[in-house]
Amino acid sequence: MGRARRLARERISRRLAAVLPPATADQRGWLGGPGRVARRVLPREVRLPGRAGVHPDPRPASRRAGLLHGGRARADVGDPRAVRRCGAAQLRAGRRRAVPGARPAGPRRATPVVGAGAGAALAGPRHGRVSREVVVPVGLDDSAVGVHTRPFRCLLGAWAFSSVGDGVRSAALPLFTAVSTRDPVAVSVVAAATVLPWLLVALPAGAMVDRWRLRNTLAVAHVFRSAVTLVLAGLIFADGAGVVVLAICGFLLSSAETFADSASQSLLVSFAGPADLERANGRLVSVETVGVQIAGPLAAAALFAWDPALCFAIDAIALGCAAVLLIGVPSRAGAARERSSLRADVLAGLRFLVRHRALRTIVGVVGLTALLTSGINVVAFLYAIESLAVPAAAVPTLLVCTALGTLLATHVAVRLSNRLGSGTVMVGGLLVLAAGIGVLGAVQVAGAAWLAYFVMGFGAGSWNVLSAANRQRLTPGPMMGRVTSAHRVLAWGLMPLGAALAGPIADATSMRTVIIGAAVLTAAIALAAAPRLRG
Structure with missing residues (x-):
């Protein structure tokens, strides 16, 4: 036999x-x-x-x-x-x-x-x-595979719950720090502790995600964040949350988020399939926009007046629900490869990103536009109040206009990319973003501010959906976590630099000069990157 x-x-x-x-x-x-x-x-x-x-x-x-x-x-x-x-x-x-x-x-x-x-x-x-x-x-x-499969729907539901929780926490944490301490230095320390993991932890986190089982990594990250947030809610309720506690919790939550973000991106590519990456990213950006920019802040505003601890309790519940939904997601192991040190894995991912021409272009554009938009965010609200006579109470509605523009872009950009090609639409998104910034700086009318923020949201949303899909399509599966983390590090790493430069430049010239200059530079970046993006 x-x-x-x-x-x-x-x-x-x-x-x-x-x-x-x-x-x-x-x-x-x-x-x-x-x-x-x-x-x-x-x-x-x-x-x-x-x-x-x-x-x-x-x-x-x-x-x-x-x-x-x-x-x-x-x-x-x-x-x-x-x-x-x-x-x-x-x-x-x-x-x-x-x-x-x-x-x-x-x-x-x-x-x-x-x-x-x-x-x-x-x-x-x-x-x-x-x-x-x-x-x-x-x-x-x-x-x-595809956006209509059960694993992708479960992943999208988990992303929606975690986005709502992140939106509540991102609004409640700095607000509670400011109200409880009345100290700008304390607010700055907590804000820096929240951002620091994206510079220190993200790269090794991406390398470890590439080794581990993706669903398990994501579930553990959500459970850990839920537990930390629940402890923080208890400390706030007991009046035991000082600056040190807030900074430590902010650092731990953002550190766990670096693991969750890389694992979610890898699972999205696995479940959506190459043909549905644009639609999958469009739905992901849609639920993230609703959760982080609309539902989360509104829930935080309603709960904070009642009891600040409730904001963090709701965040913990949302993250727990996200972990439960992952039961419907099949477990996927990281790519099998030869054993190597964590440092070698991180360097391999960075080398691949730097040497890949298309990926280098996409991530470079993300970093430069993040630098410019962070500078705009520093001066835009003050400019709207002083130069455009926008009421201070109405300033938060500008962010709602940005979210609405992004939601529209997630549907329109995918359809346009099927007809015109994703590269052309990506360049168009950058030019629309530049046009929105230019309207904010050039048109001295109060109503122009809402229009400008809507246009900026549409341009940024178009770029985010299509650039993510192309970055995922160009990245080998065994390096998905590392490339995703490097992309985040570059974006988050240049944002403090843009914020630090905008203030002195505005003081030396004017806020309008900063905004118009950012519009011109954004358009120049789009035109310079157009041949590679369209190619």
Whole structure:
């Protein structure tokens, strides 16, 4: 029996070798030759490229297929129980179809096979020409990923609850610090402690997220944040929350948020799939905008007058609900790779980001625009009150206009990108953002402030949705956490610099000069980055 099974496997391996060219996927699960990447090898897939030739690797085809997923994927294509027939004639060009005769091996489903056909262009390392490939699923339908699947809906619900909690806390923490201490230095210390983890913890957090199981990491982060917030609510209720306690809690909550953010981004890419990244990010930005900028601050305003401790209790409950919703999210392990130090992993992620031209452009634009917009935020409210005669009580409504513009952009930008291309819409979003800033500085009418903030929200929302989708699409799965963290570090790291520069420049010139100068620089950044973004 053993000899018959071995002969059957060798016969199937020879048939597979007849359609396998030289290796076209590295062990990280990415397809493409030097200088070109077609797309990721999705989970439970095996690549059968379309050019005829004998694979130089002497190992069986089943073993080679397993290496495409770092040794974690089960290569059922080499098992006679899973595949009865697998020849070149069965891999029809341009079609998605199951290989005839394929059936699950044991209790598990057979591995999807990637075969020849009209798909993404691929420059093979041993072929001087472009070949074609297409996914041929075996035992796995196309409904496994997308924004309509249950895992993505559970992830989106968890993101919505955590966004509401973050919105409540982001409004209540600085307000409670100011009311309880009446000391600007104390307010500054707590604010700095809240931002500091994005500079110190985010990069190692991203490297650790790439190693760990994503759902477990996200759930533990939410539970930890819920527990810390609940303790803080108890201390505030007992009048035991001083500046030191507030600063420590702010640091711990933001540190845990760095882990949650990286894990959420990686899970989003896994559940949405490459085709739905724009729509997935649009929905994510929508619920985040509603939670952080509208629902959360309004809830904090209503609860703070009653009892400040209730704000943090509601935050803890929201984070607990987010953790519970993750029960419906399947567990995904980090990518298997060779053991290395945390420092080596962080440096590898930074090197990849710096050397990748498209990613470098996207993250660079994010950093520069964050620097400019943080400078605008320093002077914009005072400018609206003094120069545009906006009532002080009406100033918070400007932020509501920004949120409304962002919500509109999450729907419009995705549709425009399908017609015009995401690069064109990204450049257009930056130009719209510059136009909104210019309206705020150039039009000396009170009503122009609300229009300007709405336009700025629309431009920023368009950029955020599409830039996130393209960044995720360009980032290898094993580096998703590190690239996401590096993106956050650059954005958050330059914001204090912009805030620090805006005040002295406005004092030396005028607030209007700062705003108009930021508009001109934003437009210049958009035009300078346009060739690379559109390319």
